[in-house]
Amino acid sequence: MTIWIIEDKCDGCRRCIKACPYEGIEIKDGIASVTERCTSCGACIEACKKKNAIESDIEPRKIPDFSDRQGVWVFAEQTDGKLARVCLELLGKAQDLAKDMGHKVSAVLLGKDVSHLIQTLHDHGAQNVYLVEDDLLKNFRTIAYTNVIEDLVLTYKPNILLMGATALGRDLAPRVSRRVGTGLTADCTQLAIDPDEKLMFQTRPAFGGNVMATIACKYASPQMATVRPGVMEAAPCKLENPTLIRHKISLKEQDIRTKILERVTQKKPGTDIIDANVIVAGGRGVNGEQGFAMLKELADILGGELACTRLIIEQGILPHDAQVGQTGKTIRPEIYIACGISGAVQHTAGMTGSRYIIAINNDPLAPIFKLANWGIVGDVHEIVPEFIKQLSCGGAS
């Protein structure tokens, strides 16, 4: 397997370099040259179709016939009988995907005593609900859930299977994908059906949000992705003749190999920042606990919640679940007010989906201004009190 350049056809146009996902090609003396990093993926050949300056001895891999794989499935994550919000978001997206493919949307619901959730799933677009109830499925355990989903996938052969990129989903999905013999795209922020091949194009951030990659799974089925919570929109709808399919499988405790000793919910006051319409977020530019008390006052007036960058978590000012970003939460509130936040990619990875971004920072060159709809250059400790004052007395004087 090698790739080579036909030197007199290459004019150094650099298209191949742009196309290469691996930096496997570079320009040397004005023409393309294959580097050590080349994986023979063939992306450059595609990009050079017109000039035909790149050749290879790669045999095109056969794409198996998956025409019997029908349906867009969404895993209906629930804990203690409560659905994870991302599952309704996924059902919203699944409706678009299913329409483009001419397939139906189904939800997969596992647990014990969870039948009260079926109607909600139908009401958000699930034509079919596959329900598996068992004592051993009461609490999520990886192997039990994997065994059940494996059985469902082998029996009903879906074309697409989506799960939320939650702690649970990112534990379960890779194990399921390995088990059923398919690929998995992690933590996607966009999904679309390619009109030519009816493949699902799955786009996700990598390198800490610095690079976006579009990935497809052609050679294996189902096409599986985990999707970041907060990036898709739920789409409630009325369906005719929704169907419930109860599926039975025998599970044995000794096969599951893990036992949950205790689960502790660390309740925090207020709503989850994922659910808030307005977020007032603070970074290192905000002066400690006092500064955050001021932001909290603003958040309260706006009916919003407090969030922050990782540095604030590290200083112990706010709890971990208030962190926005790559290693925190991804949120898309209507309004995001960034106070004393520089705008590092690891942070912005979690908030660029906000409808309006407002930045308050005393450094006019702070990267956050490049992302903001509206920016105010100034000291947060002056701007925010002014903001609070004007809002409290019913608007601008």
Next chain:
Amino acid sequence: MNIIVLVKQVPNTTNIKLDPKTGNLIREGLESIMNPDDLHALEAAVKIKDKTGGKVIAVSMGPPQAVDVLTQAMGMGADKAFLLSDRAFSGADTWATSYTLSKGIEKIKDYDLIICGHQAIDGDTAQIGPQVADWLDIAQATYVNDIESVDENEIVVKRRLEHGFERVACKMPVLLTVISELNEPRYPHMGQLISACEQKAPIKVWNAADIGVKTIEVGLEGSNTHVIKTFTPNFKRQNELLEGSNKEVVSDLIDRLKKSDTTIAYRL
């Protein structure tokens, strides 16, 4: 107790630079480091070994230069290291990577516990751990932030979840993926580093034939997913800076919010 630790060499994405013209990632001159989560995996393994005895074995799949992270692992207290390296392994997705790693682990054979990082800072998928566990048909515990007890039969760990945590008992053998809260990694010990370098072939290199995989099962060819394109994210907004006195900019902002298509517009 024998503990296998999976370590990956990654570009240091914390001081990443973007090409100002094309907006592309500049990979030249990016230093290679051990994936940060893997430092915590190694620390956990060495701590357990100190209590129970046994060996810590570091395993990495990567190009020849990935030997650097294995040397570092030995400096931190690993007893042995294996580098799975073959041109055929390149371009692998997580399916092919986890397969290759699990074949290497099967060849090492004698293990009770596998520890890996939760997530690599380049590929960012957090999929390798659970997939390796499934290839090997062993239990898994992800997002581990505390190891409470461990013996030949069972390990009790704490897992961080979105709204709290969970304590889980797992039957051995088990694979853990760990997050940075778990511990404070030690610095590599100079003496151990030197002895790692001096020992004859402390780091073994295995190619595809050594671990018994066909080249079509690994690397790009053995992968199920393929990267179709990569691009730099582009977030377009008006980027308007409001000007005037503090009073003026704030009232300007409130006016804009009142006119915005948001639910709070009416509350202001």
